[in-house]
Each structure stands twice: as C-alpha cells, then as structure tokens.
Amino acid sequence: MTVLMMFTALAIGLAEGLPLKKKGQRRELVVMTTLLAMTILLAVGHYLALPSPLVLLERWLEPVGKAIFK
Amino acid sequence: MAGKKGDWMPEKGIINTKQFVWLLFIMISAFATMQLPGMLIMQAGRDAWLSILGAWLLDVMLALVYAYMGIRFPGENLVQYSITILGKYLGRLVGILFPLFFLLVCTIVLRGSAQLVNIVFLPRTPLNVILVTSYLVSALIARKGLEAIARMTELLGPLYLLSIITLSFLVLPAFHMSRLLPQFDNGVTPFLTGAPLILTNFGVCIIMAMYIPLCNRPENGFLAKFSAVSMGALVVCLVTALSVGIFGIEDAQYMSSPGIQLAKMINFSNYIERVEMIWLLFLVGSTIVASSSLIWAFGQGIAQITGLKTYKPLIYPGALISLALGILSFPSSLQHTNFYHYTFPIVAAFVEVGLELLLFAVALILHKRGTA
Numbered sequence: 509m510t511v512l513m514m515f516t517a518l519a520i521g522l523a524e525g526l527p528l529k530k531k532g533q534r535r536e537l538v539v540m541t542t543l544l545a546m547t548i549l550l551a552v553g554h555y556l557a558l559p560s561p562l563v564l565l566e567r568w569l570e571p572v573g574k575a576i577f578k
Numbered sequence: 579m580a581g582k583k584g585d586w587m588p589e590k591g592i593i594n595t596k597q598f599v600w601l602l603f604i605m606i607s608a609f610a611t612m613q614l615p616g617m618l619i620m621q622a623g624r625d626a627w628l629s630i631l632g633a634w635l636l637d638v639m640l641a642l643v644y645a646y647m648g649i650r651f652p653g654e655n656l657v658q659y660s661i662t663i664l665g666k667y668l669g670r671l672v673g674i675l676f677p678l679f680f681l682l683v684c685t686i687v688l689r690g691s692a693q694l695v696n697i698v699f700l701p702r703t704p705l706n707v708i709l710v711t712s713y714l715v716s717a718l719i720a721r722k723g724l725e726a727i728a729r730m731t732e733l734l735g736p737l738y739l740l741s742i743i744t745l746s747f748l749v750l751p752a753f754h755m756s757r758l759l760p761q762f763d764n765g766v767t768p769f770l771t772g773a774p775l776i777l778t779n780f781g782v783c784i785i786m787a788m789y790i791p792l793c794n795r796p797e798n799g800f801l802a803k804f805s806a807v808s809m810g811a812l813v814v815c816l817v818t819a820l821s822v823g824i825f826g827i828e829d830a831q832y833m834s835s836p837g838i839q840l841a842k843m844i845n846f847s848n849y850i851e852r853v854e855m856i857w858l859l860f861l862v863g864s865t866i867v868a869s870s871s872l873i874w875a876f877g878q879g880i881a882q883i884t885g886l887k888t889y890k891p892l893i894y895p896g897a898l899i900s901l902a903l904g905i906l907s908f909p910s911s912l913q914h915t916n917f918y919h920y921t922f923p924i925v926a927a928f929v930e931v932g933l934e935l936l937l938f939a940v941a942l943i944l945h946k947r948g949t950a
Contacts, residue, residue, distance in 0.1 A: 513902055520898060524891045536891050539884045543895035547902050554906040562685070562907035566921045573920030577775060578621050 513551035517544040588881040588889040589724055589792060589874075597728035598793050598802040599809075600735035601871060602783050606810030607738060608868035609683070610779045611837050611861065612690050615818040617919050620831035622772030624758055627819040629772030634811040636773065637780040638804055640931065643938050644783075645800035648790035650941065651948030656787035656934070657879045663937050663946045670883050672933060676784070677879030679929045681900050683782050684872035686918055688712050689904040691865035693911045694835055698858060709904055712866055717897035719870035720877065721890055724792055727874060730867050738860045739809060745837075745857060746816045748844045753823040776814070778923040780807055781930035788875045834911075837861070873897050 521544050528537045550560060559567070593601070615626070622629045651659040656676055661669035692708040700708060719727055762769065783803060790799045821836035824843070833839050841854035874889075876896045881889035908914040940946070 509905065513898070516898060517895075520894045524894060528891055533887065533891075535884065536886050536888065539880065539886060540891045540895055543880075543892060543899060547895065547898045550899070550902045550906060560903060560907040562682070562903055562917065565925065566917050569921045569924045570916070573924050577771060577920060577923065 510551040510555040514548050517547045520544060588886060589878055591723045591725035591792060592794050593724060593728045593789065593792055594794050595798040595802055597732055598789055598798070599805045600731040601728055601789060602786055602803060602806030603735050603809050604731045604738070604864050605782055605785060605868045605871060606780055606806060607813050608861070608864035609687055609782055610776070610810060610814045611817055612694055612835050613915060613918060614776065614779055615814065615821055615836045616831055616833045618772055618776055618818060619822060619827055621775055622768040623827050624763060624822060625761055625769040626772055626822060627815050628761065629769050630776055630811055630815045630818060632769065632773035633776040633780055634807060636777050637807050640781065641800055641803035641807065643934060644787050645803065647938060647941070648787060648796055648799045652796065653791050654948050655791050656784070657882045659948065660937060662948065663941050663944070673879070674883050675929060675933060677876045679925070680785065680872045680875040680879065681896060682925065684869045684876070685900045685904045686922060687865050687872070688716065688869050688900070689908060689914050690918065691862055693914065694838070695862060697834065698838055698854065706905060709901060713897045713901045716866050716869040716873055717894050719867065720873040721893045724874060727867060727871050734860065734863050734867055738864050739813065741857055741860050742813045742816060745841055746820060749820055749824060749840050752843060753820060755823060757823050757826050758819060774927065775923055778926035778930065780810065781926055783807060784930045784934060785871065785875050788878060873900070
C-alpha cells in the first residue's frame, strides 16, 4: 500500500506539476507538492506502524464521546 | 491578491438558489441516511425521530448565524472571513481547520459508502478497489468546479427525495405505530443526547458558508439552508421512524443501514423486488457528489489560505490524502463506525458550532465587517 500511495502521489505530482511549472505558478506547485508529501508521510508512517492523525484524534476524543453517547 | 476580498476567489462559477438548496440537501441526505439512523436508534431508542426534530430546530438556528455571517461579509466565504476577523496569522490558523474538516467528512462519507457497497452490492470486490473508484469519480467531478457539481445535484437531489418518499409508501403496510410508543419511556436523556448526535451530521451544512459568496442571491442563504435541512430532516426522520416501526428498536439499532433493509422488504407478488439496488444507486451517487463537493471545498479553502490563483491543482492531492486516511486509519468497518459514532461528533461540534460561534462573537465584539 505504501508503494502504491507513493507511486500515485508521484504520478499526480508529474501530471499536475509540469503544467504548473511551465506556467510559472510556483506557489501552486509548492502547495500541491506539500499536500502530496503529506500523503507520502502518511503512507510511510503507516509502514513504520506510526498512528495516523485520525487514530490520534480517536485516542484523545473517543473517551469524551463514550461519556456522552451510548 | 486583488484589492477587494470578493475578487480573491479561485472558483469563478456561480450557482442559483435552487442549486444551492440541492447541494445542501445532497450533503445532508448522503451523510445522514447510511449508518446514522442505526446509531441514532441505538442512542435515543423510540425517541430517535423526536431527536431529529430537535436537531432540525437547532440547525435552523445555527443556519441563521451562517447566513448572517455571509451577509455581514459579502463576497467572502468562512475561510476568508476567518482571516478578516482574526487577522492574517490567527485567522489562517483557524481558517485552515474548515478545509481540514471538509476533508475529514469526505473520508468518513466515502469510506461509509464504500463499506455499504461492499456489503450489499459487491461482496467479492476488495473494499480498497471500491474506495479508489469512488475517489477517482469524486475528484474528477470536483475538478470540474462547483457549477458542474450543482448541476448534478439538481438531477440527483429530486430523484433521491422521490425515491425515499416512494420507498416510505411501499413499506408503510408493514409499519406498526405501537413500536414507536411510548415516547420518553427512559426519560428525556436519550432524546437530549440523540439530538446533538444528529445535529453534528446536519451541521456538515457549514459548507453553505463556502457556497454563499458564489450564489447569485447571497441573501437567500438562510432560505436555502432552511429548505435543505427541512427536506433532509424529513428523509432521515422517515427512514428512522419506519425502521423502528417495522423492525423494532432491538433489531433496527444494530443495522448498518436501516434504509437498505427497508428497501429490501419491498416485494409485490414477485413483480417488484430487489428495489434496494435502485435505491443504493441513488445513495452512492449522492455520496459521490457530496464528496466531490467536500473535496472542492477543501481545495478552495486551502487555495485561499495560501493565496493561490486556482484551486484545481489541489483537488487530486486532496483526494489522495483523504483516500490514504480512509484506508490507513480504519483497518476494519468497526473502527470506522466507532470513529463516526464517538469521535466525529466531538470534532464536528467543535468546528460547526464552536468555531463558527467564536467567529460570530469576535466579529460582533470587534465590529468587524466585510469590505467587498
């Protein structure tokens, strides 16, 4: 899954990034690359058995939710 | 960045009030008719349908705040007026929470929809294949812009509403009113805790604050939200009340999608049967269009926070992050359901009610107004 995510991120980066580079839209390129890098980080984190942001959120907030809801 | 705030809008499309209503309706119904009725019945028992009425009332009151903010800051969406109200740095910090919330909602909606398709429709297909396909379609629609999404909802919204009403009539002979009684059997606590659970789902309509500046009549924001949430509440109320009245609370509370179970019941002398497949088509269509709208709102929000001219290059990366979160965060359906039941309402209440009311209060105290 990690490799597949990285490959997809790379493919999107090339498909979207090259036209942006040609048009000189540097800021758009930087933001898009950052988002793709976040996906790769998520995938690598999963491979290294690190918790995803949603798992962390669940660890903090689930006790509150369980206190309110059945 | 242009001089006037309203000019700084990566999306150039315009929607009308009717499209605005259907966009919000699809958002509510897609989100609230899958697993929610079951969860709500578990929470509020026979009082579930009353909780929906309570949530509807609270949501209409919240809609007043969203609509007022849309008029107080003309031409600005909630990300933009966060910056106007709280300043460049704190405003961006608060403003980025909205697009991130839209991405979280998208993750939950599409994962829930994919699980449903996997269970009912395609049991032999791996869940990830259904998820990837759903994201691909959603991202393709989102990249076409809000006008394209709005046109799709104009077609899907009425069909979905009609399908629920038809379904309700067809299963009505099996309905037993006695199963809905007595009300408040366990006091008012189930009703009072059920209402916020459903409110956090209706509250996803906070996305209306992204649509208001793109509507040809921004002053109709409240009317649009009122109509959409009333229709959405009717749909969820019908599914919930019918599920309790037909299956009883003991069975209905453990159903992954009571709506599908209702549709499965329809059988007229072997002439009309397997109607659930038609209903599922509308449901999946709605969730995909709702998700495309959420991915669009994510892209639009991030583009405004970072000052980009266009949001389009952010659509596929946004969809990929959401897909990664959907696959990597929930190894099983149970974990997704647990997250949706216990964690999501807390996050949603914070963003939909807490943050919006904070912005509203600060705008009033500091006498902040839009300049467009």
